Amino acid sequence: MNASGLKPALPGISRSKRLGFFSFSDRNKPFDSKQRGVCLIKAAMEETQTLKQDVNGMVDKLANRHAGKNHNQLSTIGNSTNIKWHECPVEKIDREKLLKQKGCVIWITGLSGSGKSTVACALSHMLYQRGNLSYILDGDNVRHGLNRDLSFKAEDRAENIRRVGEVAKLFADAGFICIACLISPYRRDRAECRSMLPNRDFVEVFMDVPLQVCENRDPKGLYKLARAGKIKGFTGIDDPYEPPLDAEIVLQCNTGDCSNPCDMAEKVLSYLEVEGYLQA
Numbered sequence: 531m532n533a534s535g536l537k538p539a540l541p542g543i544s545r546s547k548r549l550g551f552f553s554f555s556d557r558n559k560p561f562d563s564k565q566r567g568v569c570l571i572k573a574a575m576e577e578t579q580t581l582k583q584d585v586n587g588m589v590d591k592l593a594n595r596h597a598g599k600n601h602n603q604l605s606t607i608g609n610s611t612n613i614k615w616h617e618c619p620v621e622k623i624d625r626e627k628l629l630k631q632k633g634c635v636i637w638i639t640g641l642s643g644s645g646k647s648t649v650a651c652a653l654s655h656m657l658y659q660r661g662n663l664s665y666i667l668d669g670d671n672v673r674h675g676l677n678r679d680l681s682f683k684a685e686d687r688a689e690n691i692r693r694v695g696e697v698a699k700l701f702a703d704a705g706f707i708c709i710a711c712l713i714s715p716y717r718r719d720r721a722e723c724r725s726m727l728p729n730r731d732f733v734e735v736f737m738d739v740p741l742q743v744c745e746n747r748d749p750k751g752l753y754k755l756a757r758a759g760k761i762k763g764f765t766g767i768d769d770p771y772e773p774p775l776d777a778e779i780v781l782q783c784n785t786g787d788c789s790n791p792c793d794m795a796e797k798v799l800s801y802l803e804v805e806g807y808l809q810a
């Protein structure tokens with residue numbers, strides 16, 4: 531709130547300062563409404579002019595970058611023929627400056643019940659408290675919408691991972707710290723997601739929790755159903771899980787000795803801090 535009890539339109543910047551012509555205390559001086567109206571229009575016009583110059587500068591930046599390139603180059607990607615990438619002058623780095631952080635993907639992999647969603651939520655909460663923007667893509671949740679057409683057979687799991695990888699890449703490009711938590715049982719599928727991003731921007735987190743611990747937790751009763759043969763192809767029971775060989779972070783949990791989820795999330799947070807992702 532400012533002195534007049536109004537919330538500034540932009541955090542930390544009062545409206546009068548933005549418009550740059552009079553402060554609210556000036557309103558007590560004799561200043562008729564016509565004069566004020568003229569000032570407001572003048573200030574708005576100046577602001578528009580500055581904005582126009584900014585936009586022109588950005589468009590020039592884009593034009594310079596494209597100078598000498600073949601503008602009509604069309605591509606074929608998968609089944610999409612004759613497509614062309616469209617550049618925009620507002621780039622990832624500009625959004626990152628706005629958000630004061632660097633966009634990246636935290637990819638949490640592990641068995642069902644290993645604590646992926648719990649760590650993801652703890653991490654997201656810690657980031658929120660520090661003023662960093664994150665978004666969670668939880669396998670279970672994404673299967674409620676975007677990936678509702680996919681089953682748990684190997685090729686559908688691969689498509690599940692590919693789609694979530696692509697969405698995570700978009701979130702990272704938007705400047706978010708995107709936390710993807712999926713079983714993602716196959717190394718090849720995870721490696722493909724890694725390859726979609728600049729190498730350091732994909733941070734693999736392995737929930738190294740023994741099957742026995744996950745099975746004892748069994749919060750949804752799925753292991754019980756799988757053991758009883760009522761769910762076929764359940765990861766860890768009758769479907770494979772390939773543990774990462776080169777994860778950036780391993781969160782270990784041995785039988786009877788497991789750190790609490792906040793300590794685990796803090797490890798990831800420290801990694802992000804050290805690697806410079808929590809500032810632009």
Ligand SMILES: Nc1ncnc2c1ncn2[C@@H]1O[C@H](COP(=O)(O)OS(=O)(=O)O)[C@@H](OP(=O)(O)O)[C@H]1O
Pocket residue numbers: 641642643646647668669670673682686687688690691711712713714715750752761762763764765769
């Ligand atoms: N057959 C089978 N195998 C493994 N998991 C199963 C299966 N059927 C249903 N579920 C539930 O689906 C959640 C995992 O979804 P994911 O999208 O993360 O799986 S995958 O990455 O495509 O393998 C998983 O959630 P989490 O426990 O959060 O991992 C399970 O609740």
Ligand SMILES: Nc1ncnc2c1ncn2[C@@H]1O[C@H](COP(=O)(O)OP(=O)(O)O)[C@@H](O)[C@H]1O
Pocket residue numbers: 640641642643644645646647648649747749788789790791
């Ligand atoms: N570090 C931990 N220590 C003890 N229990 C945990 C820990 N992390 C998660 N849990 C519990 O284990 C269960 C499974 O956690 P969840 O985050 O849903 O796993 P996943 O997303 O991998 O299936 C939940 O009941 C959760 O409360």
